[in-house]
Amino acid sequence: MNRKSLTLVWALVVCLLLGHNAYLWLVKRIAPDTDILALLPLQERDPVLQRSFAHMIESAQQRVIVLVGARGWNDAMRAADAYTDVLKNEPDAISLSQVTDQMQGDWLAQFRKHAAVLLTSAQEEQLRSQPPQFWLDTARAGLYGMFSGPKVGAWQDDPFGLLGGWVQERARETPVRPRDGRLAVSNADRHYVLLPMMLNVPAFSMSAQETVLPLLDHAAQAARHAVPTADIIASGVVLHTAAAGEQAAREVSLIGAGSLVGIALLTWLAFRSIKPIGLVLLSIGIGCLGALSICWILFGRIHLLTLVFGASLIGVAQDYGIYFLCHRLNADERLDSVALLRKLLPGLGLTLLAAVIGYAGLALTPFPGLRQMALFSALGLIFAWLTVVCWFPSLIAGGRLRGGVLVMKYGALLKSWPPRCAGHGKFLVAGLLLLGMLLAAGLSRLDANDDIRQLQNPPRHLVEDQMKLNKLLDAASPVQFFLVRGISTEEVLQREEALKHRLDPLIADGKISGYQAMSNWVPSVRTQEERKSLLEEKLYQPGGPLAKLARETGEDGAWVERTRDRLLKTTGVLTVDDFLKTPASEPWRHLWLGNVDGEVAGIVALRGLHVTEFGTLKQVARDLPGVQWVDKVDEISSVLGRYRQYMMLVLLGAYAVVFLVLSLRYRFAAWRVLGPVALASIATLAMLGFFGQDLQLFHVLALMLLLGVGVDYGIFMQEHPGRDSTxxxxxxGLSAANTILSFGLLALSHTPALHAFGLTMLIGILLVWITVPCFGKRRADDMQPWRQQ
Incomplete structure (x- = not known):
């Protein structure tokens, strides 16, 4: 294909990219995905364990919990009413759960049918150990006493207060109480109205952030207008998602704009012309268009963090255009650009291949988000490279570009770096020894820390609100729990009961404040039968406490038989399926997984959990069949640790592959190309150790990219092994300066993963830039001045 045809074909490709991007943004109106969970690793896991975590997260991510508080209960109600009045205007976006007297009555009615099998552990122990007189006294207190405990119906329906005691224990699973038709919770200073809400739009969608967040802000303003001293505490996944999205959007603008300004300024100083600036920006722009189009076609979405990371692509994609422009700057006027490109093409091809190998390392990770970032960046580089190859020779037909002041002053630096004395035997040995000692000292200080919490940096006010809410509601953790499984529902319920028997002493010792389990509401069939037998033996047998109670209250034998039959004979088996169909089960449905891949599973969630007790809780489940302690934070952290080690091996493999590719062209001089980036990578790790940075996966991923980018500089220098041309x-210099600018801004990101990545690249690229002349061959008289137009 001749040059003109190649130029036209690429023009057609660019037109298609422009059309597709216009369709995506203007017609389809795409919105970047902000789901932070996309960064989590995909791996072949135990499907039941995986489903348990997804189940807990799904139950929480659509919820928004708001507490509206004031010092007085009446003020709290007025503020809450003002808050909810605003929400009623947008019923399609968010739904507010309400509590009515009818709902409470329906809730109790479901359990009166099964009162005989709903006993607390304390009641069971009392039935086994207490004499009949104890139960007579209990019944008398319920009949005649003013403060005899909770009543859930007529005294005749529950003469011994067993159902009332069970209901009271269930109520202690949460400090929230119904009050004046609202849900209420209090502390020493304030009364709060609890407003549980459900999003009617996906929590991670842009529509949720564009609709729900302003709505909640407006509602909070209305509440404070009604009661200026009102305290608003809000918690929900959508709040954290919106904060992350807003932060990432700011960083996209900062990193992208900063890189473009830096490239334009440096290009102007180097070439004293607008045209080179336009050409470099043209290649970068086409690279971004191509990357976005293909990624959208392949993934069906684009992650916002991909765009943040892709903004740093600007600092890499300009290498190819700058490499061509710099050679055009000093080329013979008789050498046209097509011939110049043909001469430079081997070096350009190697730089692209090395960079793609670096990004391929990112694509090997189990993180969907990172795979998308890697593909986006690799495609962007390929499209930018093709733009240089297909268009630059035609756009700069011949002649030489003019060099600016920067060209002369910067080019002169190569004469004095590295110092000539550095190559002498004594100085070289001493320098290498000192360098080795510094590297060893830095590496010895480097520790690894793969805690997933290092990758989270939510706004302070959201963290504080979450802590307040957890303390007020005594909420159970969604990421630490017991997973209980078995071959049937009955087996799971029995295993939950065995687990709870071990957890009760921990509650008594104050190590946890309580637990939530399906077996709290639906005992196993075995337990239900045992409880019926226990009641028959201790309370309802002829001449027992029920019969004596009848004589004391003037009831006849028929009343005894009716009461006994109602509580024992007419009560069917309470099943999980029946319970899950009732409104009372709604807050607890997340505790039951049901059948997952042929196994039945449930969750026992813990309240008042503290990290210092995790070891004790792990021991609790050690020898219980079918019971597993799940700490999702620890699991993900361990996965990050394993993949950090795995990627270190991949990095070493990538070095081997790149060395083999370089050896095909440079033979025994390949070490001179790869040496600077290898030394810079080791030195970067040492500096992280000196800075007190803990090594994590994203540092290693940055080192993988550093290989792909830094080896370009070795290739640039090795293509001209002497000092006859600068x-x-x-x-x-231009490429490194622009890359440092791009990744330097990335190091300022408040997203911890991007900060770690950017800091590593910032240090690494600077070190490659400084050390790459040290690995080149040097002759005493090979320096020639720049030719100026």
Missing amino acids: VPWLAV
Whole structure:
């Protein structure tokens, strides 16, 4: 294909990319995905364990919990009413749960049918140990006493107060209480109205952030207008998602704009012309268009963090254009651009291949988000490279570009770096020994820490609200719990009961404040039968406490038989399926997984959990069949640790692959190309140790990319192994400066993963830039001045 045809074909490709991007943004009106969970690893896991975590997260991510408080209960109700009045205007976006007297009555009616099998552990122990007189006294207190405990119906329906005691224990699973038709919770200073809400739009969608967040802000303003001293505490996944999205959007603008301004300024200083600036930006722009189009076609979405990371692509994609422009700057006027490109093509091809190998390392990770970032970046580089190859020779037909002041001053630096004395035997040995000692000292200080919490940096006010809410509601943790499984529902319920028997002493010792389990509401069939037998033996047998109670209250034998039959004979088996169909089960449905891949599973969630007790809780489940302690934070952290080690091996493999590719062209001089980036990578790790940075996966991923980018500078210098031309030194300087600017801004990101990535790249690229001349061959008289137009 001739040059003109190649130019036209690429023009057609660019037109298609422009059309597709216009369709995506203007017609389809795409919105970047902000689901932070996309960064989590995909792996072949135990399907039941995986489903348990997804089940807990799904039950929480659509919820928004708001507490509206004031010092007085009446003020709290007025503020809450003002808050809910605003929400009623947008019923399609968010639904508010309400509590009515009818709902409470229906809730109790479901359990009166099964009163005989709903006993607390304390009641069971009392039935086994207490004499009949104890139960007579209990019944008398319920009949005649003013403060005899909770009543859930007529005294005749529950003469011994067993159902009332069970209801009271269930109520202690949460400090929330119904009050004046509202849900209420209090502390020493304030009364709060609890407003549980459900989003009617996906929590991670842009529509949720564009609709729900302003709605909640407006509602909070209305509440404070009604009661200026009102305290609003809000918690929900959508709040954290919106904060992350807003932060990422700011960083996209900062990183992208900063990189473009830096490239434009440096290009102007180097070439004293607008045209080179336009050409470099043209290649970068086409790279971004191509990357976005293909990623959208392949993934069907684009993650916002991909765009943040892709903004740093600007600092890499410009390498190819700058490499060509720098050689055009000092080329013979008789050498046209097509011939110049043909001469430079091997070096350009190697730089692209090395960079793609670096990004391929990112694509090997089990993180969907990182795979998308890797593909986006690799595609962007390929499209930018093709733009240089297909268009630059035609757009700069011949002649030489003019060099600016920067060209002369910067080019002169190569004469004095590295110092000539550094190559002498004594100085070289001493320098290498000192360098080795510094590297060893830094590496010895480097510790690894893969805690997933290092990758989270939510706004302070959201963290504080979450802590207040957890303390007020005594909420159970969604990421630490017991997973209980078995071959049937009955087996799971029995295993939950065995687990709870071990947890009760921990509650008594104050190590946890309580637990939530399906077996709290639906005992196993075995337990239900045992409880009926126990009641028959201790309370309802002829001449027992029930019969004596009848004589004391003037009831006849028929009343005894009716009461006994109602409580024992007419009560069917309470099943999980029956319970899950009732409104009372709604707050607890997340505790039951049901059948998952042929196994039945349930969750026992813990309240008042503290990290210092995790070891004790793990021991609790050690020898219980079918019971597993799940700490999702620890699991993900361990996965990050394993993949950090795995990626270190991949990095070493990538070095081997790149060395083999370089050896095909440079033979025994390949070490001179790869040496600077290898030394810079080791030195970067040492500096992280000196800075007190803990090594994590994203540092290693950055080192993988550093290989792909940094080896370009070795290639630039090795394509001209002597010092007879400083063109490659200028190309290295401009490319490194722009890359440092891009990744330097990335290091300022408040997203911890991007900060770690950017900091590593910032240090690494700077070190490659400084050390790459040290690995080149040097002759005493090979320096020539720049030719100026």
